[in-house]
């Protein structure tokens with residue numbers, strides 16, 4: 001059989017968000033598999049420079065229905081790693097419309113499975129931040145398309161290059177004394193990037209089981225303050241955390257001054273979400289997927305090593 005015939009028999013997987021953190025980290029693993037990988041981006045020329053030779057790059061925007069129909073044509077599994085927080089005031093509405101458009105196009109083109117990574121947080125919490133509320137809503141809309149949707153919900157993804165980890169790192173590296181809102185006592189279950197990737201890869205190959213929501217995290221429930229202290233400990237930094245009851249605009253600005261302008265909007269929404277507990281509340285993911293996440297100290301250690309390699 002010719003190479004061409006052989007390759008045309010392979011299932012096609014669409015990766016959105018390949019220029020972003022999670023998608024960018026997943027891409028090399030997909031490229032090693034016996035599948036055809038197609039990446040969708042708003043800037044194909046830029047992305048083409050960082051993909052393998054056999055990976056197809058197509059122009060597409062989740063807000064443009066026709067481009068989605070083209071990108072999803074012939075696709076079996078589609079990864080949805082898009083959020084519109086960085087460029088939108090009304091990101092909730094835009095994310096809602098984008099998910100609707102993507103779900104409908106996936107249904108019409110015969111996609112068999114959508115795999116989505118959203119955020120942890122309790123749906124029943126009336127004070128859930130707009131960011132987390134929107135992440136959950138996107139999952140719900142994708143499921144409503146009736147295409148089987150596997151939604152993972154994660155807290156902070158610990159890895160060099162992850163914006164939420166980067167925020168914590170920048171703060172701890174630069175501020176010997178941190179004035180912290182009480183939110184830093186909120187419990188959270190961060191997760192190592194490699195464990196996230198293992199879940200995302202396992203979801204592609206798992207037998208059909210209907211749509212589902214899977215909460216994922218390391219086995220350790222810690223506070224954001226605890227994460228900062230552990231990061232500082234591993235880096236040999238002496239840091240003092242001084243807690244204040246509210247995060248004033250001044251304090252918020254102080255924190256955000258440490259991120260780049262491009263990350264400012266996303267950073268603002270992420271910080272708002274720190275007040276919500278982000279913990280794993282059931283064992284669905286552990287029961288369904290053969291992934292056993294590492295502890296948070298080891299995850300931080302790996303991310304520090306990765307950051308040092310990158311500099």
Ligand SMILES: NC(=O)c1ccc[n+]([C@@H]2O[C@H](COP(=O)([O-])OP(=O)(O)OC[C@H]3O[C@@H](n4cnc5c(N)ncnc54)[C@H](OP(=O)(O)O)[C@@H]3O)[C@@H](O)[C@H]2O)c1
Nearest residue numbers: 017019020021022041042061062081082083117118157164
């Ligand atoms: N990083 C974390 O710590 C973390 C934690 C929990 C959950 N998550 C979830 O994981 C997912 C991916 O997060 P990430 O950190 O990898 O995001 P990211 O680095 O900010 O990347 C976002 C991606 O969205 C794409 N995008 C934005 N607007 C688009 C549009 N109109 N049409 C098509 N694509 C668009 C961008 O692609 P182009 O610019 O190439 O078009 C970009 O690659 C999100 O759902 C996020 O909520 C992340």
